[in-house]
Amino acid sequence: MPTQTKENYLKAIYFLSQENIDVSITELSKKMNVSKPTANNMAKKMQEKGWLFYEKYKPVKLTIKGKRLGALIVRKHRLTEMFLSQVMSFGWEEVHDIAEEIEHINSNLFFDRMDEILGFPTLDPHGSPIPDKNGKVLKVNYLNLSTIKPGQKVRLCGLENSSKDLLLFLNKKKIKLGSVLSILHIEKFDNSFEILLENNSTILLTFDVCLSLLVEEL
Amino acid sequence: MPTQTKENYLKAIYFLSQENIDVSITELSKKMNVSKPTANNMAKKMQEKGWLFYEKYKPVKLTIKGKRLGALIVRKHRLTEMFLSQVMSFGWEEVHDIAEEIEHINSNLFFDRMDEILGFPTLDPHGSPIPDKNGKVLKVNYLNLSTIKPGQKVRLCGLENSSKDLLLFLNKKKIKLGSVLSILHIEKFDNSFEILLENNSTILLTFDVCLSLLVEEL
DNA sequence: TATATTTGTTAGATTAATCTAACTTATTAT
DNA sequence: ATAATAAGTTAGATTAATCTAACAAATATA
Ligand SMILES: [Mn+2]
Ligand SMILES: [Mn+2]
Ligand SMILES: [Mn+2]
Ligand SMILES: [Mn+2]
Numbered sequence: 001m002p003t004q005t006k007e008n009y010l011k012a013i014y015f016l017s018q019e020n021i022d023v024s025i026t027e028l029s030k031k032m033n034v035s036k037p038t039a040n041n042m043a044k045k046m047q048e049k050g051w052l053f054y055e056k057y058k059p060v061k062l063t064i065k066g067k068r069l070g071a072l073i074v075r076k077h078r079l080t081e082m083f084l085s086q087v088m089s090f091g092w093e094e095v096h097d098i099a100e101e102i103e104h105i106n107s108n109l110f111f112d113r114m115d116e117i118l119g120f121p122t123l124d125p126h127g128s129p130i131p132d133k134n135g136k137v138l139k140v141n142y143l144n145l146s147t148i149k150p151g152q153k154v155r156l157c158g159l160e161n162s163s164k165d166l167l168l169f170l171n172k173k174k175i176k177l178g179s180v181l182s183i184l185h186i187e188k189f190d191n192s193f194e195i196l197l198e199n200n201s202t203i204l205l206t207f208d209v210c211l212s213l214l215v216e217e218l
Numbered sequence: 219m220p221t222q223t224k225e226n227y228l229k230a231i232y233f234l235s236q237e238n239i240d241v242s243i244t245e246l247s248k249k250m251n252v253s254k255p256t257a258n259n260m261a262k263k264m265q266e267k268g269w270l271f272y273e274k275y276k277p278v279k280l281t282i283k284g285k286r287l288g289a290l291i292v293r294k295h296r297l298t299e300m301f302l303s304q305v306m307s308f309g310w311e312e313v314h315d316i317a318e319e320i321e322h323i324n325s326n327l328f329f330d331r332m333d334e335i336l337g338f339p340t341l342d343p344h345g346s347p348i349p350d351k352n353g354k355v356l357k358v359n360y361l362n363l364s365t366i367k368p369g370q371k372v373r374l375c376g377l378e379n380s381s382k383d384l385l386l387f388l389n390k391k392k393i394k395l396g397s398v399l400s401i402l403h404i405e406k407f408d409n410s411f412e413i414l415l416e417n418n419s420t421i422l423l424t425f426d427v428c429l430s431l432l433v434e435e436l
Numbered sequence: 437t438a439t440a441t442t443t444g445t446t447a448g449a450t451t452a453a454t455c456t457a458a459c460t461t462a463t464t465a466t
Numbered sequence: 467a468t469a470a471t472a473a474g475t476t477a478g479a480t481t482a483a484t485c486t487a488a489c490a491a492a493t494a495t496a
Contacts, residue, residue, distance in 0.1 A: 440496090456477105463473085
């Protein structure tokens with residue numbers, strides 16, 4: 001029976017592991033906004049639970065069990081986000097904080113029912129994959145908008161980060177998941193993208209924003 | 219920002235207060251399944267929060283603030299039960315345990331949305347009133363089935379206790395909220411009730427079960 | 437009223453999650 | 467290779483929530 005706090009640590013390590021299998025105590029402490037001794041102490045406890053490998057002065061690494069458990073929490077998180085968005089009409093910028101709490105609810109029945117009501121979705125409202133009941137994650141293979149050449153037409157499929165600020169910004173620009181973007185021109189000076197939307201309006205996106213958008217070519 | 223544990227204590231005191239405004243430490247400790255020192259200690263802490271009056275060797279009593287807060291947690295609990303039952307198709311015997319966790323979610327938006335989707339219900343799936351956003355509770359005035367005379371026809375409107383066992387028993391007997399019951403006969407020997415249901419089947423209910431059923435006369 | 441029982445409180449300990457200060461080990465730069 | 471910096475660890479303290487053992491106060495009973 002993992003506690004809420006430990007579940008959050010597990011998820012943090014799970015995400016940090018995507019970039020690099022090994023996770024340093026310092027990275028973990030930063031992600032969790034706690035002191036290094038706190039992260040260190042927690043790492044030891046999680047080792048005792050069999051969720052990760054811990055050796056003094058070495059980075060930690062999830063065990064198979066830890067990885068699976070982490071994925072299952074992510075599953076609950078993303079199913080919840082999908083439910084909040086599809087069934088309860090929340091905007092994609094509102095769902096994360098609530099899901100951060102609901103992901104800790106202890107009832108498989110509850111999440112299975114969500115899953116069923118949603119028709120067994122594979123992606124969350126931000127385009128991230130929902131791990132299956134065994135913790136297996138579908139590998140999606142999107143392109144980064146920043147790498148697309150002028151003249152190309154793409155569809156927005158996911159986000160590199162789903163920060164509220166980014167989501168609100170995209171709302172304002174009338175860009176949402178599934179939106180079709182035509183790259184008209186890339187400004188040499190600052191690498192900003194001039195983009196034509198479906199509604200025939202033209203918008204400008206900074207290179208930084210383009211780095212956050214995952215697309216597929218049409 | 220009340221913690222989950224303290225919210226559960228608050229709710230416990232809130233319910234114990236319905237029967238008797240004053241609540242003893244022993245009652246509280248029993249309801250919460252903790253030792254008396256634990257309950258005592260918690261009572262002191264809740265006093266510091268301004269949720270209750272506490273004086274050594276005296277029973278505790280909720281403050282206005284405590285009563286309101288307690289009612290708001292009950293509101294979240296019952297809205298959740300209603301949502302689980304109406305929107306997510308859970309049986310009335312399945313909703314309590316999940317609601318016991320979800321009631322602690324920290325998002326007014328979440329519960330307001332539930333409320334809206336449900337069409338602002340006033341009763342939960344067990345017939346208990348849902349406190350309003352100010353913590354005000356509608357006073358329902360049902361009769362106890364045990365007090366009804368033979369020949370009378372009544373509608374089931376609520377339950378004195380919503381234990382899972384009772385709910386499963388009622389499921390088996392095909393009795394649900396709104397069911398119409400005609401009292402055919404009361405056995406003098408054991409006070410058992412012979413009852414005719416809408417589907418024309420006749421069932422027998424012990425006096426104890428009748429004590430748990432709240433009805434209105436038709 | 438005296439005694440027994442119940443109720444409530446104190447004291448002291450434990451576990452989880454956190455902190456700061458001080459120290460050690462490892463890594464990086466000169 | 468040494469010194470400086472960064473990363474990781476230990477030690478000791480704190481707060482919330484819990485326990486048991488022992489004691490005190492209130493209530494009930496004979
Ligand atoms: Mn999220
Ligand atoms: Mn969380
Ligand atoms: Mn309930
Ligand atoms: Mn609860």
